[in-house]
Amino acid sequence: MSGRTTASVPADLQPPRSSPVRRRRPGWAPYLLLAPSVVYLVVFFVVPLLQGLRLAFTGEDGAWGLATVHELLNDPGFWSSVWNTLIMLAIILPVQLVLALAMSLLVNSKLRGSGFWFYVYMLPLGISELTSGIIWYSIFTQQGWLNSVLQDLGIISHPYIWLSYQHQLLIIATIVVAEAWRSTSIIVIILVGGLQAIPREYSEAADVFYASPWQKLWHVTLPLLRPTLRTALILRTVLAFEVFATVIALAGSSLSVLATKANNAYTQFQEPHLAAAYGILIMLLSLLSTALFLVLLPVRTE
Amino acid sequence: MDGGSARDRDRLISRRGVLRLGAAAAGGAATAGLLSACGSGGGGGGSNGNLVFLSDQLSTTEETAAMRGKVLSGFKGGSVTFTAFSDTTQFIDQVVAHSKAGSGALDLIGGLQGDFVALDAQIPLRDMSDVINELKDRNFPQAYLDLAKIKGAYRFVPWITASYLMVANKKALAHLPSGADVNTLTYDQLLAWAQKMKQAQGQPLFGLPASPKGLIKRFFQGYAYPSFTGGLNTQFKSAAAVSMWQYFKQLWAVTNPQSPTYAFMQEPLLSGEVWVAWDHAVRLSDALKNQPDNFVVFPAPSGPKGLGYEPVLGGLAIPSSSKNVAKAKSLISYLTEQQVQSTMITEESWFPPVGDSALPKNLAPGVSAEAKAIVATTGATGAIASQLPIGLGAQSSAYDKVFVDTFTAIALNNAPIQSTLASEGATLQSVLQTAKAACWKPDPASTGVCQVG
């Protein structure tokens, strides 16, 4: 988050610096402050996680080895699930970013009743994946709401099968729509926070140069929003790798992503080794993409 | 800060004040949590002689409500807490975790025969021979008692049975091929029927439960394979199997392509997306109960080698660590009484594990139709009863995965039949090898590990 300028410092056109860090040696202080959270996560998460991880590198007979990894790579549908995961991510992220930007710019502008709009845009925060899956399945299913409305309007004469396994891209599109509806709110919140932190002086300076709204957006707002965008992207990406209830609801067994593979391996086929292996792969990909965002969108200092 | 800071400070304070209230509320909620947890004795069920009954069946809203309100309410031996998990793995995990932790929290578990086989691979199961002896007058058929024997002792008491049936919307009957009787269909007639429906209505109207939670794997294991090949594992990649899959591809072409999202066929039947469906009897019963005038229920079709079918058997067991064994035994006795079993039929569409002659006379229309269809199945000439797999142990899910993967490859991904059967057959063999499982009906008995053919 960018810092504020005080009235005594003239507004310059450099991007604002984040809070300057302490120059003296940190000593034990930061480690002490981190310790409670680290200890807590180690006890409640890491230890069971290690047990889970061990499953991925032992075979069914308990012996260490890469047998499970081998099983993973040869699992039918493994490569298509990797592919589907990446495609979905590649489509969802830009769609949600654009949608969230639109919502947050609207909220941030001097529109009357922006508090009300904000409340409405926030409501999907309270919606769980299961609920969202139920809603959107009832919309897209063959005798569902979408076809009902289309048929009543005369656009179609008989129900169209949106969720047919023969149209995988169409199913992916429905998943993107459902996810865009359900999980854009958190990005909006982060972006609104970032937008509000941008000092008014920058926008006013751009006005002095007769910048159009689009130019302002592209040349002033977005660059200043970079750290915020980075946080939002990282958050959304990690969450996106976990999404599976939506995919199961809309796609069933028509297509799978890594998260559904992991879940099905455990619940449908009772194969904890395979499920753990998928879990590790998901973790690695999350780490990789987080690192990628940190590199591609560097933020000054800290 | 300068300028409007005084006003800001005022606002900050009032905002801070409200937030303090919020923090107090959270703290209050936390304290209430502390107190309530203390009062109710924290974890550990089975407290105060209350019996904790866990199951992975009867998990829908209506079924659980009926179980609590109509079946268990008549038990005189104490209070019973019934909790059902719709997810079998969750159920198994709970039981395993309780056993590993040595907790006395569970008193009775109700699962399918396959669940007990899977449990046996992870935890020691209590020997239930004493209960079976006490309940000699229930006349459990020997076939079911044989299934209850795991590692040399009875591990559960046979409790409920069901099977798989077909249901059709009455509108579909108009499209039956001439000369076909819905109660004695052949698979070829079924295909012709489905093709006629698609042609006449412009939509594929046959449906199968092909979602991850659907039971289409049982269709192949207990119905398609025996009916077309006369066997199961020993015929997995035989020529008869190839022609079965070729048939299936034709049937799949006139099946609703949304089937990979169907888990309970009663839903698409009720909404009209599907007119003819195959599924577990319990997953079809809502259609028959809600709109009995719109649907007919009938046995599965027969194929070149006969009418293959598979029974479903559910049982009751007491966990080794239960603290209320005597009460749990009396609950088992109660649940297997004829009166209570009649209630199970009417309310839950589960049938008692006894001969057909013992069925009560006054059943509701939907349920009695199901009963008739089940009787028709078992009594049909050329009926091939599949035994439930014995001896797969921890491999039972891997076994199922072979069939699911084969279906996915051939039907969803258009893979060539023979090479798919060859590679999945190899996987099947290694599963059987790991489990050291001998063949079971409909395959002829084998001396060693069952050989995939």
Next chain:
Amino acid sequence: MRVRSVGKYAGAVILALWVLFPMYLLTAGAFSTQSGVYQYPKSLWPHWSTGTMSFFWDSAGVPTALGRSVIVAGITVVLAMLLGIPAGYAIARYRFRGKNAYQLSIVSTRAFPVVVLSIPLAVYFLQWGIYDSVYAVALMHTALVLPFVVLITTSVLAGVPVDLEEAAQVFGTSRLGAFWRVVMPMALPGLAAAASFAVLMSYNEVFAASILTIERPTLPALVLNALTASPDPYKFAAAWVLMIPTFVFIFIMRRYILGFGVERRL
């Protein structure tokens, strides 16, 4: 100017309808007659009926479970903030070795599917004697929301200029005093937003909650069967019941979520 305003209003309205319409459809499904749920074409203004909802409400034990969810969320929030605020402060204010590693790993722990951890976790809590209690669920939820709480509090605390803290210390307060009297008030709105996320995440969390409870489930664990395996009318009823309390909560907290970041510009 006015054209642009009208355009903005239209955009705001369209986006609002996009958000609200599916929620209306759920309401229509939950309060339809059972035959209304299955009819086709469905009518946007159904035959309203409370039959499904009252059956569901009576049979399920919803109010108690809702109370439990609230308690669990309360404990979770308090614990997560106690653990997360110091961590956020450390990352926001200090440069030290292991900082990036900590940030990366804390976020990626969330990437592992919780369902695989069910047995070890259940055994844990059984052995500690707190299984099937609000405690077990709250402890688990704290672990699940902690990474995001840390992420958000880092952002928030980094947005508070360090000059103010240093200025306060110049005037004689201790480090802790400066934090409490200067940083916290300014960070409070953003921290309230972090707390709101924690509450919502805990409230909606269903899998860990259903693994860790039998007789005393939270609301999502209670209605999980209704949500996944029951006939459609009950699915809608359960989902609707799950959804409504969050609307109330978000309404109460909306100003604080809005204040996430900086509440005013200078």
